Amino acid sequence: MALAPTVRLNDGNAIPQIGLGTWPLDDAQVATAVVSAVKLGYRHVDTAYRYGNEAGVGQGVRDCGVPREELFITTKLDGTHQGRDRAVEGLEGSLKRLGLDYVDLLLIHWPLPQRNEFVSTWETFERLQAEGKVRSIGVSNFKPSHLERLLEETSVVPAVNQIQISPSITRIDERAFNGNHGIATESYSPLGAGRDLLNAPVLAAIGKKHGKTPGQVVLRWHVQEGLVAIPKSANPARMKENLDVFGFALDHDDLSAIATLDAGADAGVDSDVQGH
Numbered sequence: 001m002a003l004a005p006t007v008r009l010n011d012g013n014a015i016p017q018i019g020l021g022t023w024p025l026d027d028a029q030v031a032t033a034v035v036s037a038v039k040l041g042y043r044h045v046d047t048a049y050r051y052g053n054e055a056g057v058g059q060g061v062r063d064c065g066v067p068r069e070e071l072f073i074t075t076k077l078d079g080t081h082q083g084r085d086r087a088v089e090g091l092e093g094s095l096k097r098l099g100l101d102y103v104d105l106l107l108i109h110w111p112l113p114q115r116n117e118f119v120s121t122w123e124t125f126e127r128l129q130a131e132g133k134v135r136s137i138g139v140s141n142f143k144p145s146h147l148e149r150l151l152e153e154t155s156v157v158p159a160v161n162q163i164q165i166s167p168s169i170t171r172i173d174e175r176a177f178n179g180n181h182g183i184a185t186e187s188y189s190p191l192g193a194g195r196d197l198l199n200a201p202v203l204a205a206i207g208k209k210h211g212k213t214p215g216q217v218v219l220r221w222h223v224q225e226g227l228v229a230i231p232k233s234a235n236p237a238r239m240k241e242n243l244d245v246f247g248f249a250l251d252h253d254d255l256s257a258i259a260t261l262d263a264g265a266d267a268g269v270d271s272d273v274q275g276h
Helices: 027-040 054-063 086-098 118-130 144-153 172-180 201-210 214-224 236-243 252-259
Strands: 006-008 014-016 044-046 072-077 103-108 134-140 160-164 184-188
Touching: 027 054, 027 236, 044 054, 054 072, 054 086, 072 086, 086 103, 086 118, 103 118, 103 160, 118 134, 118 144, 134 144, 134 184, 144 172, 160 172, 172 184, 201 214, 201 252, 214 236, 214 252
Parallel strands: 044 072, 072 103, 103 134, 134 160, 160 184
Antiparallel strands: 006 014
16 A cells, blocks of 8 residues: 655645545545545545535544544635635534534635635634644635735745636636745546546547556546546545556656647636636
């Protein structure tokens, strides 16, 4: 059983580079999935208030047989908990459902710029981190314009920005902004959910060359790009496959071929107008 390597965050904490995504699994499904994943070597689990499965994640954490301190648990608070101090109640609810004393990473799920509350929400996150209820704090779906406001108006740089990334939605400029400010980029929907990415002939050819599946090629791409990725699966065989991406490397020709899959800057979600 090999554990994924970790990425060092700007606050000194470390996040496993491959984690288990849990949307849209329900409580029962996710509890079983977490136990299976941990047995296979996963140490990183991603959930959210909006997913409605925090209780199941917590059950899986209790049942998995690995000490809590060896696991990295992320949750996210959505617009219900945006605005000054609302995140306090939101985190308390998440911790109660999870059955945990703290989470390793707490994210603002969407910026919702039209509400103009993400700065005050972030200030509350800073306080929750200072109080030890969360180890690291970060954001999700934040564009550089949203991050610039946080950097200008608050005192803690986000440790992570979790955004939609795959070889067809590369967000190179956003990743560069994150990197220039010491913010780790984490990929959700890393396998291109709903976009038929894994059927691309380019990926099949590269997979055949390395003796890997198209999904493994894509996750290896994330790893070599320095990204953290959270593929979702409830299938233990697929979970094992998703974690088995550290024993080979994509070469220059592989990466050039994968670059042809980029669908452009407008291919993914637009968090200026989307979110909840």
